[in-house]
Amino acid sequence: MRALTWQAPNRLQVDTVPDPSIVNPRDVILRVIMSSVCGSDLHLLGGYVPAMKPGDIIGHEFLGEVVETGSAITGFAKGDRVISISIIGCGDCEHCKRSDFSCCDNSNPNPQATDLAYGQPCCGIIGYSHAFGGYAGSHATYVRVPYADVNLFKVPDGVSDQQAVFVSDAAPTGYYAADIADIQPGDTVAVWGCGGVGQMAIRSAYLLGAERVIGIDRFPERLELAERKAGAIPLNYETTNVHEALLELTGGRGPDRCIDCVGMEAHGTELDYAYDKTKQMLRLHTERGNVLRQAIRACRKGGTVSVIGVYGGLLDKFPMGAIVNKALTLRSGQQPGQRYAERLFEHIRKGELDPAYLLTHPMSLEQAPEGYRLFKEKSEGCLRAVFTP
Numbered sequence: 001m002r003a004l005t006w007q008a009p010n011r012l013q014v015d016t017v018p019d020p021s022i023v024n025p026r027d028v029i030l031r032v033i034m035s036s037v038c039g040s041d042l043h044l045l046g047g048y049v050p051a052m053k054p055g056d057i058i059g060h061e062f063l064g065e066v067v068e069t070g071s072a073i074t075g076f077a078k079g080d081r082v083i084s085i086s087i088i089g090c091g092d093c094e095h096c097k098r099s100d101f102s103c104c105d106n107s108n109p110n111p112q113a114t115d116l117a118y119g120q121p122c123c124g125i126i127g128y129s130h131a132f133g134g135y136a137g138s139h140a141t142y143v144r145v146p147y148a149d150v151n152l153f154k155v156p157d158g159v160s161d162q163q164a165v166f167v168s169d170a171a172p173t174g175y176y177a178a179d180i181a182d183i184q185p186g187d188t189v190a191v192w193g194c195g196g197v198g199q200m201a202i203r204s205a206y207l208l209g210a211e212r213v214i215g216i217d218r219f220p221e222r223l224e225l226a227e228r229k230a231g232a233i234p235l236n237y238e239t240t241n242v243h244e245a246l247l248e249l250t251g252g253r254g255p256d257r258c259i260d261c262v263g264m265e266a267h268g269t270e271l272d273y274a275y276d277k278t279k280q281m282l283r284l285h286t287e288r289g290n291v292l293r294q295a296i297r298a299c300r301k302g303g304t305v306s307v308i309g310v311y312g313g314l315l316d317k318f319p320m321g322a323i324v325n326k327a328l329t330l331r332s333g334q335q336p337g338q339r340y341a342e343r344l345f346e347h348i349r350k351g352e353l354d355p356a357y358l359l360t361h362p363m364s365l366e367q368a369p370e371g372y373r374l375f376k377e378k379s380e381g382c383l384r385a386v387f388t389p
Contacts (some may be wrong), residue, residue, distance in 0.1 A: 006053075014369065032142065040368065083152070087123055114132070140365070190299075204353075213230070361389075
């Protein structure tokens with residue numbers, strides 16, 4: 001089959017590789033219908049996740065058709081149109097039984113790296129380095145999904161391919177970001193980052209009761225989509241002092257809930273961005289934390305900061321004093337999309353959510369390296385490139 005492979009930092013190529021096969025009785029093999037880029041892939045591409053090997057297949061947001069099932073699979077049959085949650089849960093451990101699938105104890109067959117880095121081993125993630133299981137990704141003709149009885153969901157009638165593909169990752173990630181922010185009716189929410197996940201976080205915040213949502217970015221086309229499609233109040237951080245604008249919009253209090261949808265490669269205009277970028281380039285720390293600092297500083301006293309942007313290691317100048325003295329709640333995690341998939345499909349069927357507009361660049365799998373270039377450079381209005389093998 002054909003697949004997009006990681007070769008070295010900032011070097012991808014499409015290769016012919018062996019087809020996947022059933023390894024365990026709970027596996028399913030899918031023919032990939034659509035597979036989307038994701039912002040967290042850029043951390044792999046840039047070499048910020050050190051557990052990549054040349055030839056690794058990337059990609060984790062996808063829609064497919066069942067072509068083969070393991071002997072223990074009874075809920076899916078050949079020809080079913082399905083999405084897979086990118087974060088793998090086993091369904092049997094204590095965490096999965098609490099619906100905390102992203103904390104799964106059993107889905108990562110290579111737990112040593114995350115155990116050493118984080119204190120406990122983390123879950124497996126499709127197409128996301130050997131530290132998170134070494135699973136082959138979805139930018140390919142076929143993909144193997146482990147624990148398929150837990151991680152696959154049939155796409156209902158009335159939900160298009162273009163909508164369904166984002167229920168694999170972007171939509172549940174944005175919804176989870178809003179959910180853990182503990183949004184109350186009437187709240188004002190600020191969302192940093194208007195990429196695919198940020199767009200979904202904005203819309204989800206409204207679904208969960210927010211009265212106003214402010215979207216913060218620097219790309220006019222993304223801000224325009226956030227306003228027109230998701231209903232956000234747009235703020236361009238290159239032309240606006242974000243902290244002052246947020247205070248003005250909230251009568252001096254600050255937003256009730258602040259959501260970081262950017263993560264470890266944040267861009268900025270202030271001095272701490274230059275500091276972070278220099279230290280990151282020298283590998284003296286791994287994260288650029290300027291967005292996280294902004295969110296903590298802006299959030300109202302007693303509010304909640306939700307962190308869904310990917311962070312992998314260590315950052316400097318973390319404003320712990322602001323968290324303590326303003327009585328802030330900080331919540332984070334990888335998305336347990338199994339908790340939300342059916343709810344999101346229902347929102348789509350009712351017309352309350354339509355993630356299809358995230359797909360700005362449909363492309364063939366053979367064009368995938370170019371798709372990633374456009375996505376990384378954010379050129380030609382690329383919000384999401386989606387590949388069809």
